[in-house]
Amino acid sequence: MKKLLTGIFVFNALLSYAQKDDRTAVLADITEKVKSYYIDKEVYKKVDSLFQDESRKGAFNNLTGKDFASLFTQKLRISVNDKHFFVKYLGNYTPEKPINEKEEEKLNNFHNSLENFGFENVLRLQGNIGYINYKGFATMESSEKTLAAAMDFVANTNSLIIDLRENGGGDNGMLLLFCSYFFDKKTDLYTTYFRHKDETVINSTQSKVTGQKYLHKNIYILTSKKTFSAAEGLAYFLQQYKLAKVIGEKTEGAANPVDHFIIQNQYLLLVPAGKITSSVSHKNWEHTGIFPDQEVKAEDALKTAHVKILKNILQTETKTELSIPEIKNLINKLEQ
The missing domain is CATH 3.90.226.10 (2-enoyl-CoA Hydratase; Chain A, domain 1)
Structure with a gap:
């Protein structure tokens, strides 16, 4: 019985470590995408600081992928003050096989037609x-x-x-x-x-x-x-x-257009990557x-x-x- 309990303890510890390591990779990947693509080149520092603070507090521990993505989205939007940020858990996502443009257009037409x-x-x-x-x-x-x-x-x-x-x-x-x-x-x-x-x-x-x-x-x-x-x-x-x-x-x-990224084959990330400027007002409707x-x-x-x-x-x-x-x-x- 003692060996069985020890085995369960070790398994749970390894599972927790693997999850933590996996989430660390996800956080690092998202930070890199924000650094490379977000319209404000300095914002990634705020994102990186947010992730480190939340990780130290254990905010992302013991969360399902869906709950992790939901909490993540909320904290990103509040921290950066940009409601176009979005993270979605994809579940058992596998990269799709490449298809040509005609096949892709046909597929998009079908889904949109519904x-x-x-x-x-x-x-x-x-x-x-x-x-x-x-x-x-x-x-x-x-x-x-x-x-x-x-x-x-x-x-x-x-x-x-x-x-x-x-x-x-x-x-x-x-x-x-x-x-x-x-x-x-x-x-x-x-x-x-x-x-x-x-x-x-x-x-x-x-x-x-x-x-x-x-x-x-x-x-x-x-x-x-x-x-x-x-x-x-x-x-x-x-x-x-x-x-x-x-x-x-x-x-x-929410004015600024987004780019889409797949993170660690687990999450969909939307990052605002462009800034719109009206020809009339020389502004946009972001935040206002x-x-x-x-x-x-x-x-x-x-x-x-x-x-x-x-x-x-x-x-x-x-x-x-x-x-x-x-x-x-x-x-x-x-x-x-």
């Missing part, structure tokens, strides 16, 4: 108002046709509501393509500086798009505390160029978030936008499928 490339629904609301409920920016290549179909559907409406209240962001190319539908000509929206490349890229809208552009009409964007990253970008740029009004809640403020033109609770944003448009229809005597009494009755009903 959520209709982020387009939850597209409607025509009473008063001839377009409504697009958009929940995520899939890649531009896979989303282009669906975006065009959505914009063609709302092309004949008098006003448009874009609902981003549940949109957590995504592809930068898709952000630029979506913006392109609201600019009559090619426009340089912002630059992105990548420190690890020492390279600045100009990000512009497209002069031509597949669907019909939506120009010179009232546009309202709905936001919540969940509106994040590229979704904030769509609101930010249309608001800056006075092409749309924002209604809803102030957003979290998007300030609504009309701040209301997220759950009231759609009703508020609908009423605002209907009242404008009455004021401007815009023709719709509704009579004036019908518009007034609808406003009363929405405001109750």
